[in-house]
Structure formats: C-alpha cells, structure tokens
Amino acid sequence: DVCSSDLRSLARDCRDRAALRQTPSGGPSSSIPTRESNRRGTLATLPAREYRCGLGEVLKYALLGDDELLALLDETFGAVVPPVVAEGGDVLKFVGDAVLAVFRAGDNEESRRQAVGRAFRAARSATENARQLNQARKQRGLAPLVTGMSLHLGPVSYGNIGAPGRLDFTVIGSVVNLASRLEGLCRELRFPIVLSEEVVERVPSEALSEARLVDTGTHVLKGLAEPVRVHGVQLPPCTPGCACPWCSRLEL
Secondary structure, X not given: OHHHXXXXXXXXXXXXXXXXXXXXXXXXXXXXXXHHHOOEOOEEEEEEXXXXXEEEOOOOHXXXXXXXXXHHHHHHHHHHHHHHHHOOOEEEEEEOXXXXXXXXXXXXXXXXXXXXXXXXXXXXXXXXXHHHHHHHHHHOOOOOOEEEEEEEEEEXXXXXXXXXXXXXXXXXXXXXXXXXXXXXXXXHHOOOEEEEHHHHOOOOXXXXXXXXXXXXXXXXXXXXXXXXEEEEEEOOOOOOOOOOHHHHOXXX
C-alpha cells in the first residue's frame, strides 16, 4: 500500500519537525531547548503561556480523500502557525488537526504579561488568517472551516518522553490539560478564542482593539476537580457576505 506508506512517512516527518523549535534564533523563546538537549526521561519546568488551536470538523474527514485531507490540514496550519512564530512562540507539535504551541514567560509579572500579549496577538492574527482562508474557500465552492483557539497561563514541564528509539519533545502538566479542555469549549460557547481567568487578567488593552471579552461563567471540564471560569473573545464582524462561521452563525 504505497499511499498509506507515504502518509505514514509524512506523518513521522511532520512530528519530527514539529518537535524542534520553530522560533528564529535569538527570539523571545530562544531559551527553550530543543529535544536534543534533554535525555529520555528528564524533565524541567518552564513558566509558559500555552496555546492550542483545533480545527472544527465542519468537513467530515471520512468523506475526504488523502490528498484532500492533507490539503485541508496544510491550509489550516498555514493560517495558524506563522502568527505564532512571528510573535516569538514555539510550535511544539501537530496533534491530528490541532497545533500545540508555547510562549516563554519569565519569573516576574511583567514577563508574564508580555507573554500573554504575544499569545493573544498570535491568536487574533491566526483567526484573521482563517477568515481570509474561508473567503477563498467560499469562492472555490468549499465549506468554511471553524477554528477554535484557547489560551492559558501557567508552569509546564518539558523534555523528552517516549521509548528507546522513539522520543518526543513535548510539554506536559495540568496547564496543558486545561488548555486542551478550553479549546473544546469554543464550539459549545460559539467563540473563536476562549481564555482562562489567568490570561484575561493580563491581556493588554491595546491588544484587544475592537474585540470584547465576554465572561461565560464557570464550567466543569472533564478531568478537572474544580470548575473553571472561562471568557470568550467576541471579534468585530467581518464585511457583508463574510464566510466566517463566527459571523454567519452557522450551526457549529
């Protein structure tokens, strides 16, 4: 099965590339080590702003051929990843249709605020890219994509995890788990970006621009003992005829 073999090889290559640092040398996150600098089983802690983006399943993957699915993922990642890199974030991996990235924060409050600002600007830029992508898809007669992004702040552990001969450089911890659960709320709450309370407290006013933060109350999330307060980011509407699902209020 040549096609399946090629796809498996491509997936391995994508995972390997995603595990390496994506930021330019000397950028804000340049002190995050690559996986080569840690041995298997060793972990270190890192204050970071964790960012997760997931692609809503508007298109049923089972109905897509391999080429269509790869093109779909390439388009989506092409919209999401550049803003992360431009703001000094580190794209750690692609997990199915999701992107996992971190923004380095120091030990002081000012550094945390700066990291939150970079992550928030990246999320807004990625959302705008997704809007433009949907305009192009509309012209091609394709269904729009629904992207959801979540931001959370806190310490994570990073290092090489895996088995002999197959290691994965990643971040783990409750902060990562919470960020993942938050991203799952985008569809339910109908917001393109959702934020934890820790992030909302530090979002710079100039980064909001015309966006508005909406307190959606507390939510019980799977795997978490305590309810979490969640805020949605309400973006200004697009131009008339926009194909953005968040503006047209499609059934998500």
